Amino acid sequence: MTLRSITMLTAALMVAGSTTAGTARAAEATSTATTQPTTTSRASAPVTARVDIDGDKRRDTVRLTQLASTRSWHRFVLSVRTAAGRTDTMRIAVPNQTSVKPSDLWWGTAHADGVRGAEILLDLSGNLGDAPYPHMYTWRRGRIASAPAPEKAAPGQQSNYWAIIAQPFQYSGYTFSSRNGARTVTWNRTTPGATPEPRRYSGTSTTYRWTSAGWRKVSTKPLRGLSEDSAFRLADWHGITWR
Numbered sequence: 001m002t003l004r005s006i007t008m009l010t011a012a013l014m015v016a017g018s019t020t021a022g023t024a025r026a027a028e029a030t031s032t033a034t035t036q037p038t039t040t041s042r043a044s045a046p047v048t049a050r051v052d053i054d055g056d057k058r059r060d061t062v063r064l065t066q067l068a069s070t071r072s073w074h075r076f077v078l079s080v081r082t083a084a085g086r087t088d089t090m091r092i093a094v095p096n097q098t099s100v101k102p103s104d105l106w107w108g109t110a111h112a113d114g115v116r117g118a119e120i121l122l123d124l125s126g127n128l129g130d131a132p133y134p135h136m137y138t139w140r141r142g143r144i145a146s147a148p149a150p151e152k153a154a155p156g157q158q159s160n161y162w163a164i165i166a167q168p169f170q171y172s173g174y175t176f177s178s179r180n181g182a183r184t185v186t187w188n189r190t191t192p193g194a195t196p197e198p199r200r201y202s203g204t205s206t207t208y209r210w211t212s213a214g215w216r217k218v219s220t221k222p223l224r225g226l227s228e229d230s231a232f233r234l235a236d237w238h239g240i241t242w243r
């Protein structure tokens with residue numbers, strides 16, 4: 001999914017949400033609903049994907065299920081059941097600013113890092129507005145785990161927010177590749193210079209290689225003099241297809 005298609009999809013969802021809310025499929029809320037005040041009594045339909053998560057080449061079941069919302073939070077459960085029978089779950093919460101359902105958070109799965117098995121990407125903005133808030137999850141030692149962004153992989157600053165940003169004040173995106181058996185990702189980030197028309201963007205292109213200890217920086221080079229179109233093109237996922 002590209003940023004442009006996200007914007008178009010968001011517009012379509014907002015239209016659809018205003019016209020089809022009454023016919024939206026609903027599933028029974030799970031038994032883990034809490035006693036807190038709720039704004040919805042029933043949760044929306046879960047998203048389910050069949051993909052190899054644990055790397056044993058057998059397809060596993062990934063599911064994002066919605067729990068009852070509170071006044072402040074929409075609450076979800078990400079679950080994985082492997083072909084081998086192992087199950088784990090992780091709670092996900094997003095601010096309750098407007099109605100969202102699992103399909104609004106679901107971005108897709110893809111092989112991102114250097115460990116066999118797919119990663120899971122959720123947009124914790126709920127696919128609303130033009131600022132995605134992608135968070136990545138993976139499978140480690142039999143459990144669902146956060147997959148930190150490479151620039152936040154150092155202990156103490158780990159965050160599984162991946163900075164996909166396409167705003168005039170900042171463009172940021174990631175390019176994945178596999179070279180000589182090593183998985184790499186390059187984080188490109190630019191900001192505008194002070195001179196208007198034509199505005200030029202500069203920043204850094206930092207490449208990380210996957211190691212047994214996670215992403216490790218291997219090089220940084222400057223980006224200079226980019227047109228806004230060029231900066232925009234970097235502000236997406238490249239070399240990887242979330243589906």
Ligand SMILES: [Ca+2]
Pocket residue numbers: 051052053054055056057058059060082083
């Ligand atoms: Ca599997």
